[in-house]
Amino acid sequence: MRRGMTMLELLVGLVIFSFAILPILSFGTTTTRTTYITGKHLMAGQIASSLLDRLMAMPYEEALAEAERLRGLGNAKVLEDPWLANILEHQALAAGRRVLEDDLAKSFRFFEFKVGIDKDTTAGAADRMFLLTVFVSWRVEEGDEKSRTALILQGVKFNDLR
Amino acid sequence: MRTLARPPRRGSVTIILLGLLSVMLFLAFTLFQRQRGHGHLIAFGDAHLYARYFLEAHLGDVIQQLRQKVNDPGTSPADRVLYDFFRGDPTARFPSFYQPSPLVKKIPEQWQELGLDLAPTWEPQARILDPKPLQYPPSLQVPPEFSPGLEKRGIVALTVRATLDNRRYSLSAQVPYSVVCRLNPVLRDFVFFADRIHLEQTRPFGREDKINVTFTKHPDYGQEPPAEFRDYKGMPWFFPMSNRPNDPHANGKVFLGADDKPIYLNLAGELRYRETPVSDLWMVNPRWFRANKDIEQFSANPIFMTRSGSMVRFRGMDIPLNLKGYLAKMGIFGFSHELYDPDNGLFSQTVRTPDSIWGQDPSFMAMTAENKLQLALSSSLKLYGPNYEHTLPLDQPYTGFARQIFGKVYARFLLLTFFEFPSAQGGGQILPYNSDGNFRPPPAPKYHGEETATFEPPEPGQKYTWFMSRIVSGGADRDVLSDDYLPYNLFDPTGKGNRLLLQGKDFQPADGLRLNPNRNGTFEGFAREWMSFDPRLRLGQPGGTLQSRVARIFPNQKAFKEYARLSEGKCWIDGVVYVRGEEGLDLDDLTTKDIRGGIVIVEKGIRLGNITHGFPIKKEPIEDKTLLEQISDYIDALPQSKVLTFVSREGTIRLKGDKHIGVQLVALTPGGGVRDQISWESPRGILFAGGLILDTPNLVARIKEFGRDAGKNVFLYVPSMADAKPETVVQVYPRLDQYDFNLE
Known part of the structure; x- marks a missing residue:
C-alpha cells in the first residue's frame, strides 16, 4: 500500500509548479520594470513642466536671459540646475536633509535636460514671443546609456508688454 | 476482511x-x-501636458494680437475691425481677427514629425461679458450720449481648442478690459488750471499780491528795474493763441481759482496802437464802459507831449459831450514803469502826476501806500499772445481772441479821462477821481481865459463817476464802482460780446461734459474728486475717478520705461498707468515722434527732459522762424493720441528741459500753501505746448527762475485736446481670470 507521494511525484509536481511560477515571476519583474519606467517618465514630465513653468512665470526679458543661459549649458544634469540646487539649499528639513538629498540624487542621477529657443524672425515680431523647447532625457535601463529616451515639451513665452 | 483500497x-x-x-x-x-x-x-x-502648453501658447497669441490690434486703426477697414468693435456696441458679434503667429503655427507641425497628431481649430471663440459704462465724479454732469458709448469696462471671454489623439481639449480664460479717454476730462480743455492761485493774492495790493510782480517796461525804454524789483525782470508767462483764433475751444481755457476767490491781473499797458505784436489791453471792449453807447472800437489819439517831445498816445475813445467840440477822451493805461518813472516817465516834469489824477482813488491809495513802484508791476500771467490787430483794415474792429478765462478773474488797469474842448491846452482838463456822482470839476479856462468850459455828462442821469479817471477793477472801491469790475475775458459764450465772469456753470466744452449745476459743481471740486487716490490701489476697482481707469501698476520707473519701450525709441503709454517707487520718474530727453499718448500717474516726483516730437530743438530760445512755424503747424495738427499726461501724486514736477510739446502736467503736490509744484531747472526760453494743472504756480519763484536767462516763455495749447470727440484707448489688463483647461 502506497502512502504519501513518491519522490518522483514530488519532483514532477515541483517541475510543473516551476513552469507555472516562472512566467508569473517574469510578469512580476516586467510589472516592476514597467512601474519603474512609468515613474521615470512621469518624473521627466514633472521636470520638463516645472522648468517650462518656471521660465513662463518670469518677466519676458528675464525669462529670455534664463532660457539662453540654460541653452548654453547644452545637455545638463538635472541636479546641476542651480534652481533645483537652490531649493535643496533652502529645504528646512534639518536632520532629514541628507536623506532627502541622497534620495533625490539617486532618483535624478541619470536625468538630463536641454533647452532650445526659437524666435519669430518676422519683422517687428522678434521681441513679442519666443518658443521654448525643453528636452528631458533619462535612462530607461539603469546601466545602459543606449536606453536613454527623451520627453519634449514646448511652450511659448509672450512679452505681455507688446 | 479485505479493505477496499481507494483507487489511485x-x-x-x-x-x-x-x-x-x-x-x-x-x-x-x-x-x-x-x-x-x-x-x-x-x-x-x-x-x-502637450495640449495644455499648446493651448496656452495659442491663447497667449490670441491675447497678444488682441492687445496689439485694439489700439491700431491700421490703414484699411480690415485692419481696424477690433479697433472699431471695442469702441462700439459691446453686444455686437465679436469680429474675427486672429491669424496664428508663425511660431505658434510651427508647434503642431513639429509635433506631426514626432508622430503626434495635434489639430488646432485656429478660430478662437470670443465674446464680451458684463459690459458697463465707467462712472464719473458727482461734480460732473455727463450727457447721456457721452458715457455709455465712450468709456466702459468689461471682460473678454476667450476659448481656444485643439484635438490631440482624438481627444478635444479646450482652454478658456477671461481678460478684463476697459475703454478710457487718453486725456483727463474737463482738465484737458485747459492750457492753465491753477485752482488755488488765490493763495498768491491774499490781498489784491502790496506785498501780499504775488501775481502782479513782473516789472514791465517798453522794450525800447532802456532802463533796468530798480534794485527791489530786479528779481522780477523775468519774462511773464505768455499764452499765445492758436491758428484758429475764433474757435473758443482751440486756444485752451484758463482757470484761476478757487472758484469763489477774486483774482486781479494788472494789464501790461502797451501804449501803442496797431503797432505792436504783443499786448493785452485788447481784452477790454469799449462797449463795457457805461459812459459809452456807440463806439465799437478803440482808437489811438495823441494826448500830450512828453519831455522828450514825443506825444503820449493811448488806446481809448472820444465820447462826444453836449456841446460841439466837447469830448470826454477816455483812455486806458496799463501798469508799467513808464507810468511811474519820475525821471523819464510819461508824466515826468509835467504838472500832471499819477497822484494828481488818481490820488483820491481808494484803489490807487491802497496800491501805492507801500511803494509807488507798485504802479510799475504787471501781471506775470499774460493770458493772451500775438496780436494781429495791426494787420486788420482800420474799419474792422479787432475783437481779441476767444480764450475763455474761468474764475473770478478781473482785468485791472488805469483809466485816464481828459475833458477836451476847443482851445484846450495839453490835451485838456483831467477828470480826476471823485466818488461823488454829481461832482463837477472846476471850470477850465477857454480861449486864453476869456471863457470857461465845464464838464457835463452828455445825458441826464449819467454820473460823473462813469467818466472820471480811475483804476478799473481796483478792488478797494467796490462800493463806489461795483459795476466797473471788468472780467479778464473778452469771450462771451452768448456771442453778444457782453462782459461776463465765466464760472463753472458757463463751462461748455466741445465734448459736452459739464460741471454739475445740481451739485454746485466747481472746477476746484471736480479736480479734487477726479484726482483723489485711495492708497490701497488695485486694478479694476470700480469708481468715478482717475484711479478707476488705471490698468497697469509698475513697481518702479524701470518697469515703466520697459513698458513704454523708451529704449526702442518709442513712448507708448496707451492708457492710464501708475508708477510706484520712491525714486518717482526721471525721464531723459524724449526726442521720438513715435508717441502713443496716455496718462502716467507717478506716486512720487517727476523729472522730465525735453519732449520734442522729433524736432531738432536745442536748449535755447527758438529763433529759427521756419522751425517755429513747423512746430506751430505740428502742434495745431497734433492729435490727442499723441499727448502725454504726467501726474505726480505726492511729489513735484521738475523740468530738466524747457521744450515740451504735447504734454499735460498735473501736480498734486501735497501741502496747502504756495509752493513749487511745477518748476524749470534752467529755462532759457520755454516752449510748452499742452496744459499745466496745479494748485499754485508760485509765480514769484517762477519769474525769478525765468529771469535768470530772460528768454521768452511761451505756453501754447494743443487744439486737439479740446476736440468734441475724445480719443479713447482700449486697455487689456495684464491678468487672466477664470482659467479653465478642459477635456471636452
Whole structure:
C-alpha cells in the first residue's frame, strides 16, 4: 500500500509548479520594470513642466536671459540646475536633509535636460514671443546609456508688454 | 476482511496543472491589463501636458494680437475691425481677427514629425461679458450720449481648442478690459488750471499780491528795474493763441481759482496802437464802459507831449459831450514803469502826476501806500499772445481772441479821462477821481481865459463817476464802482460780446461734459474728486475717478520705461498707468515722434527732459522762424493720441528741459500753501505746448527762475485736446481670470 507521494511525484509536481511560477515571476519583474519606467517618465514630465513653468512665470526679458543661459549649458544634469540646487539649499528639513538629498540624487542621477529657443524672425515680431523647447532625457535601463529616451515639451513665452 | 483500497487519484497532477495554468493566465491577463493601463496613463498624461502648453501658447497669441490690434486703426477697414468693435456696441458679434503667429503655427507641425497628431481649430471663440459704462465724479454732469458709448469696462471671454489623439481639449480664460479717454476730462480743455492761485493774492495790493510782480517796461525804454524789483525782470508767462483764433475751444481755457476767490491781473499797458505784436489791453471792449453807447472800437489819439517831445498816445475813445467840440477822451493805461518813472516817465516834469489824477482813488491809495513802484508791476500771467490787430483794415474792429478765462478773474488797469474842448491846452482838463456822482470839476479856462468850459455828462442821469479817471477793477472801491469790475475775458459764450465772469456753470466744452449745476459743481471740486487716490490701489476697482481707469501698476520707473519701450525709441503709454517707487520718474530727453499718448500717474516726483516730437530743438530760445512755424503747424495738427499726461501724486514736477510739446502736467503736490509744484531747472526760453494743472504756480519763484536767462516763455495749447470727440484707448489688463483647461 502506497502512502504519501513518491519522490518522483514530488519532483514532477515541483517541475510543473516551476513552469507555472516562472512566467508569473517574469510578469512580476516586467510589472516592476514597467512601474519603474512609468515613474521615470512621469518624473521627466514633472521636470520638463516645472522648468517650462518656471521660465513662463518670469518677466519676458528675464525669462529670455534664463532660457539662453540654460541653452548654453547644452545637455545638463538635472541636479546641476542651480534652481533645483537652490531649493535643496533652502529645504528646512534639518536632520532629514541628507536623506532627502541622497534620495533625490539617486532618483535624478541619470536625468538630463536641454533647452532650445526659437524666435519669430518676422519683422517687428522678434521681441513679442519666443518658443521654448525643453528636452528631458533619462535612462530607461539603469546601466545602459543606449536606453536613454527623451520627453519634449514646448511652450511659448509672450512679452505681455507688446 | 479485505479493505477496499481507494483507487489511485489519476489526473490530480493534470488538475493541478490546469489550475496553475489558469491562475497563470489570469495573472498574465491582469498584468497585461495593468501594463496597458500604465501605458495609457502615461500617454494620457503626456497628451494633457502637450495640449495644455499648446493651448496656452495659442491663447497667449490670441491675447497678444488682441492687445496689439485694439489700439491700431491700421490703414484699411480690415485692419481696424477690433479697433472699431471695442469702441462700439459691446453686444455686437465679436469680429474675427486672429491669424496664428508663425511660431505658434510651427508647434503642431513639429509635433506631426514626432508622430503626434495635434489639430488646432485656429478660430478662437470670443465674446464680451458684463459690459458697463465707467462712472464719473458727482461734480460732473455727463450727457447721456457721452458715457455709455465712450468709456466702459468689461471682460473678454476667450476659448481656444485643439484635438490631440482624438481627444478635444479646450482652454478658456477671461481678460478684463476697459475703454478710457487718453486725456483727463474737463482738465484737458485747459492750457492753465491753477485752482488755488488765490493763495498768491491774499490781498489784491502790496506785498501780499504775488501775481502782479513782473516789472514791465517798453522794450525800447532802456532802463533796468530798480534794485527791489530786479528779481522780477523775468519774462511773464505768455499764452499765445492758436491758428484758429475764433474757435473758443482751440486756444485752451484758463482757470484761476478757487472758484469763489477774486483774482486781479494788472494789464501790461502797451501804449501803442496797431503797432505792436504783443499786448493785452485788447481784452477790454469799449462797449463795457457805461459812459459809452456807440463806439465799437478803440482808437489811438495823441494826448500830450512828453519831455522828450514825443506825444503820449493811448488806446481809448472820444465820447462826444453836449456841446460841439466837447469830448470826454477816455483812455486806458496799463501798469508799467513808464507810468511811474519820475525821471523819464510819461508824466515826468509835467504838472500832471499819477497822484494828481488818481490820488483820491481808494484803489490807487491802497496800491501805492507801500511803494509807488507798485504802479510799475504787471501781471506775470499774460493770458493772451500775438496780436494781429495791426494787420486788420482800420474799419474792422479787432475783437481779441476767444480764450475763455474761468474764475473770478478781473482785468485791472488805469483809466485816464481828459475833458477836451476847443482851445484846450495839453490835451485838456483831467477828470480826476471823485466818488461823488454829481461832482463837477472846476471850470477850465477857454480861449486864453476869456471863457470857461465845464464838464457835463452828455445825458441826464449819467454820473460823473462813469467818466472820471480811475483804476478799473481796483478792488478797494467796490462800493463806489461795483459795476466797473471788468472780467479778464473778452469771450462771451452768448456771442453778444457782453462782459461776463465765466464760472463753472458757463463751462461748455466741445465734448459736452459739464460741471454739475445740481451739485454746485466747481472746477476746484471736480479736480479734487477726479484726482483723489485711495492708497490701497488695485486694478479694476470700480469708481468715478482717475484711479478707476488705471490698468497697469509698475513697481518702479524701470518697469515703466520697459513698458513704454523708451529704449526702442518709442513712448507708448496707451492708457492710464501708475508708477510706484520712491525714486518717482526721471525721464531723459524724449526726442521720438513715435508717441502713443496716455496718462502716467507717478506716486512720487517727476523729472522730465525735453519732449520734442522729433524736432531738432536745442536748449535755447527758438529763433529759427521756419522751425517755429513747423512746430506751430505740428502742434495745431497734433492729435490727442499723441499727448502725454504726467501726474505726480505726492511729489513735484521738475523740468530738466524747457521744450515740451504735447504734454499735460498735473501736480498734486501735497501741502496747502504756495509752493513749487511745477518748476524749470534752467529755462532759457520755454516752449510748452499742452496744459499745466496745479494748485499754485508760485509765480514769484517762477519769474525769478525765468529771469535768470530772460528768454521768452511761451505756453501754447494743443487744439486737439479740446476736440468734441475724445480719443479713447482700449486697455487689456495684464491678468487672466477664470482659467479653465478642459477635456471636452
